[in-house]
Amino acid sequence: MIIKLKHPLPALEALDGARRLDFPFGTFLALLGPGGPSLKEVQALEGVEWAKASGAKPILAARAAAPRGTRVALGACELGGEALALMGGPCSVESREQIVATANYIAAYGATGLRGGAYKPRTSPYAFQGLGQEGVLLLREAGDASGLPVITEVMDPADVEAMLPFVDCFQIGARNMSSAPLLRAVGRAGKPVLLKRGPSATLEEFVLAAEYVLLEGNPHVILCERGIRTFETATRNTLDLNAVPVLKAMTHLPLVVDPSHGTGRRDAVIPMARAAVAAGADGIIVEVHPDPASALSDGAQSLHFPEFRRLAEELGPVARAVGRRLDFPRSQCGVPYIRRAVGWGSAI
Known part of the structure; x- marks a missing residue:
């Protein structure tokens, strides 16, 4: 009860x-x-x-529990408020140079959060599995250098305590959306949780997963629509933009959209990000890499640096059209420093 x-x-x-x-x-x-x-x-x-x-129905996460909606603070951005959140970063943390360059660049062009994978739940056991705790420390270093809060995935409840001092937001990946022990562990940790929808999960199952975190006393849950599995093969997943207005009616929790995993195609990321904002999403999370062709994972869906800048520029008018705003804080490093830090031959 x-x-x-x-x-x-x-x-x-x-x-x-x-x-x-x-x-x-x-x-x-x-x-x-x-x-x-x-x-x-x-x-x-x-x-x-x-x-x-x-x-079998959500109660704490249901819209009726907080009819006006709730907000989750992540760094300087409050998800669920008027400002649009824009989070970016590589699929995998590969090196200090890569993650610091990425963090500095996206911070200069409107990012409100830095995402990056240190522990990677890959489909194939032979694929790059991430740098582990070393990657977490590099991500923290990049977050501190750029002033961005750090978002990274945790796969095992046993890792939560070790990661806790270094992350600002725990991500629960799509494969682990229904892992009750993991949901309880991040709930007890008390930090914001970015919960990704499972590829075959109904919206009710998705919100019930958030209920696990809330039951541990942690109200700081951010939902993430990242695409579902359908019969279509032209894209990696099918980004379910139907979910945006439906979830906004079902739950009071803020909702972001991941068009990188939702499509698996770099050329579709910006159009679908615009569509997500128009549909009412509270934020966008994308993959960005200084040289996607050499990325150890998900290069095909990762934006080049200039494409991230274009994304931020194109989201602004859409946000204003639906009564939101996208702020453009400049990082302390400034563009000249970013040019030196990139070091990958990418155009700025």
């Missing part, structure tokens, strides 16, 4: 399995243990705003 409280009810909070959840959008009590009062008995209590039987 999930209860929204008007004021504390010590008798209920003392029950076995009771869990108090203090969120910006209200105080809730989850009664997860056996026995206890009935739903009707709880609904009749003076300090209860509402109570719902827990079952």
